Amino acid sequence: MVAHVIDVHEELEDAKVSAFHWRLGAIMGLLTLFDGYDTFNPAYVIHYVAGPWGLKAGQSGLLISSGLVGFLLGAAVHGVAADRFGRRGTLLAGLWITSVFTLLTALFANSFLTFCVLRLLTGMGLGVLLPLATTYINELAPRRVANTFALWGVALGWAAGGTLAGVVGVFATPSLGWQSLYWIGSLSFVLLPFMHLTLPESPKFLVLKGRVAEIRQMLAKLRPERAHLYASATIFPGHNKTSGNLILELLQPRYRRTTIAIWVTAFLSLFCIFGLSGWIPTVMIQRGETFATSFGFGALMQIMSFIGGLVLGHLVDRFGHSRGLLGLWWGLGGCAVLTLVFLNDHVVNVTCVAAAGFFIIGAQFVLNNFTAAAYETNVRATAVGMELGVGRVGAILGPFVAGALQQTYQSFLPMFISIGCAALAAGGIILFANRSSVNASIERLASPKAVSTAA
Known part of the structure; x- marks a missing residue:
């Protein structure tokens, strides 16, 4: 007789986009909405507290960087926890941490020190949400x-x-x-009961842990037309397990070149993103824009970032060439920022800030997916976490360096020069990622679809 052997990776990759996929995408979107909101709102605090708290430009940069230090810690640690203990529990823990310390910020952040400490603790939760949501959705898409x-x-x-x-x-x-x-940010508490009830575990993690019954149930939801097959088939176990330090696994020969290229690129990319977005409202006021317009530049960057990421993602899905397209996106973004060094006009400001969001932040979105696709399941969450963790070193330095340059030179032009050059460098370095590691279908298992056994 013929006993069917199910390769979970192939079942997921070949599935049609279903209601289950859209429901999961909506859940991840709600999670990352609070992540994006909480990550960028310190930029709108500087204007109000710099005077009352007696802050210099370098200290104002630390208002933004303090949360990113926590993000660095959370992003680095969460990947190991998620690869060891599961995506679901780690993600829920990150949302709890984010919600609690966002509320405490609204209640008790009444000085530079208390604000920075509470932002650091909030960042440890935020450091879980974006990278793990990226891992989650890539393992099911x-x-x-x-x-x-x-x-x-x-x-x-x-x-x-x-x-x-x-x-x-x-x-x-x-x-x-x-x-x-922060009062509005603390509404993430409303999401917690819904998440506890509806968030499933990642099927690829279930494969690694041999939790067969749960795998059958999830596959039946994803591909109901094959539910009868999943009920009796043999689930092929994950074969790419590792032992020891998962972070060191990323630096093994098969991953090393890609890992280093991704880490350096992420560092430069997030240096640009947070250096620019953290200071853009304040700098645009200095460039002669009105208060409302200056604060609106931050929203403009975020809107254009999604459009830019969507266009780039579509091009990568359709044509491939992910490294070259990523390099092009960062290169064009760098040119847009450098244009602000030479021209100061309302139309130029709007156009260049929109282009920076479209290209630089848009490319970062696709880099996260690029990273998730470059590694096998057993180290994927660690890889994405480390990409964003190392990148957060750049994110921490971005607002601080931007503030220090303004304080030293009494001008915002050196800030634009440093950010523009960093974007150009990111576009060049991503080209060194190993093509075979990224583009190969690494999740495919070498087992046949069915094996014959004696009756």
Whole structure:
């Protein structure tokens, strides 16, 4: 007789986009909405507290960087926890941490020190949400639309959250104070019961842990037309297990070149993103824009980032050439920022800031998917976490360096020069990622679809 052997990776990659996929995408989008909102709202605090708290430009940069230090810690640690203990529990823990410390920021952040400490602790939760949501959705998305689907889920939520922070900054903070940013952010508590009830475990993680009954149930939801087959088939076990330190596994010969290229690129990319987005409202006021317009630039960047990421993701899904397209996106973004060094006009400001969001942040969204696709299941969450963890070193330095340059030179032009050059460098370095590691169908298992056994 013939006993069917199910390769879970192939079943997921070949599936049609179903209601289950869209429901999961919506859940990840809600998660990353709060992540994007909480990540970018400190940019709208600087204007209100710099004077009362007696802050210099370098210290103002630390208001943004403090949360990113926590993000670095959370992103680095969460991947190991998620690969060892599961995606679901780790993601829920990150949302709890984010919600609790966002609320505490609204209640008790009344000085530079207390604000920075509470932002650092909030960042440890935020460091879980974006990278793990990226891992989650990449492990479930059909391969032919992986980038596009992940962008509609993860990137749309994150960009919408960043946009919402700008809207709240413009319309709520003048009358309700900067604390209103965090009161609204604490609404993530409403999401927690829903997440506990509906969030499934990643099927690829279930394969690694041999949790066969749960795998059958999830596959039946994803591909109901094959449910009868899953009920009796043999589930092929994960074969790519590792032992020892998962972070060191990323530096083994088969991954090393790609890992280093991704880490350096992420560092430069997030240096640009947070250096620019953290200071853009304040700098645009200095360039002669009105208060409302200046705060609106942050929202503009986030809106354009989603469009840019979606266009890039579609091109990658359709044509491949992911490294070259990523390099082009960062190169064009770098040129847009450098244009601000030479020209200061309202139309130029709007166009270049929109282009920076479209190309630089848009490319970062696709880099997250690029990273998830470059590694096998057993180290994927660690890989994405380390990409964003190392990148967060750049994110931490971006606002601080931008502030220090303004303080030293009494001008915002050196900030634009450093950010523009960093974007150009990111576009060049990603080309060194190993093509075979990224583009190969590494999740395919070498087992046959069915094996013959004696009756």
